[in-house]
Amino acid sequence: MARGGFPMGGGMNMQQMMMKAQKMQQEIQKKQQELYETEFTATAGGGMVTVVVKGDKTVQSIKLDPACVDPDDVEMLEDLIVAGVNAAIKEANDTVEREMGRITGGMNLGF
Helix, strand or coil, rough: CCCCCCCHHHHHHHHHHHHHHHHHHHHHHHHHHHHHCCCCEEEECCCCCEEECCEEEEEEEECHHHCCCCCCHHHHHHHHHHHHHHHHHHHHHHHHHHHHHHHHHCCCCCC
């Protein structure tokens, strides 16, 4: 049995395991903060709409090419905006998931 009365494989005692977990938690918090402040940019309609979101999924800006503003086709513009926002959020999600996976060794902890 390891110190503390708990049998542990590989000679790791509970204190070492807790220290590793605490270090991982600190790394996760630091990386989350960094990623949440990172801006992700996506375009739709061949660059007609550009959307910037932060890693915490807040929309920072939406830029429209004046050529895509057609008063007779507002629906197309709405679709381009939705596509741009969704693409930027997907990029943010994918990056957060990938970076958190590097820290956690692939364990899915719900990030």
